[in-house]
Amino acid sequence: MIKAVIFDMDGLLFDTELLYSEGLIYSASKCGIDMSIEETYHVIGKTTEDAREFYAEYYKDNPKIDGRILVDEQIKYVENILKTVGSKKKPFVDEVLQFLKDNDYKIGLASSGRISDIYNNLEKHGLEHFFDAIASGEEVELGKPNPDVFLLAARKLNIEPKNCLVLEDSLNGVIGANRAGMKSIMIPDLIEPNEIVLSMVEFVGQNLADVILFLKKK
Template sequence: MKKERNNGAVKAVIFDMDGLMFDTERLAADGWKYAGGILGFEIDDEKLSQTRGRNVADARNLFFEWYGEQVDYDEARSLRCEYLNGWLNQYGMPMKDGLTELLAYLKEKGYKRALATSTHRNTVEWYFELAGLPMDFDAVVCGDEVEYSKPAPDVFLLAAKKLDTDPEMCLVLEDSPNGIRAGASAGCKVVMVPDLDRPTEEIEKKCLKICENLRDVKEVLKSV
């Protein structure tokens, strides 16, 4: 298949997952604080922001920088997962506003669609099952399938490659600063839909647009 080249138009949309499609980042933050309460460490919102968008290996390194050997990251992560998964099993998967409308619109208009997340594939599949959504994408790239996680561009570059589309013709949808940095470094157009992190001046400069919800992304696509 011949790779599509840039003519100024967007041909593909690449989705992040946590905090962008599913309202899971709040639960994860609560889960880390739950783990801290049990294991006796404090983790504030600034530290949590740094972990968002990163894979397990990178987050483990951050924990070592912050706590040294005083905190066992894997034990803490297990408690965080216990909290998060328990909530999801009890209440179901909370989806972000406008998600199903945007997915239907992209399919109707013939956009290629990809999912590019730092989360491992088995968890991704479970999340979609909980949400009752098919993983109806032209490409899926998960955190355990690239060497470097966000803010490195690897996950988005691989998604664009799987879509056979130039990164400049891909629109990345992200909620986290690390994800925004990764999408911009990949050479993609980037739209932020803020979740827990509000855009700083640095992040605003990397974005084509900042939308308050996924429904508004349709208007962005009509203008590019």
């Protein structure tokens, strides 16, 4: 029985994944590196520290660029835009959150993002009051695709993992939810699901309105 719904943030609640990709491409260009958007997909759903480690290894033989500094510059780029222009909500965010509240589901958020970015996004859109618990990648030792941040969210909600439904846009997020023993639905953003992910999810939706239809049938 589903008692709680746990949301990812970037790419699911807010249209920010492309912004993070743009930040990497911009930062790489300052070092004379022509990074493709596909090269930014490697770290979707990962924590900042995991992204630093990935690109440090990815560019270890390239003297032009330090992968850890690349990610630090990306974060500065993104934070500047989020604090000035702000993020854009994805379709049906308000509707699905209100539906969950009206039907007495617990609502959690499990994001690889930093705590400051999570609250900045939620507060700018007036959404913080919907969430009963928030878990950040900064609070756990291992980020997605490990289950730690999802299990932390479940503990904060006081709900068993088997009674949690995770909403994700990333492959790493779906795998992490599966490892946590939770059901999941994928709403793809930049990356389409592969065969492994398709075997894990309840279904792949077009947008968050599909989640409402799914839960109404339960």
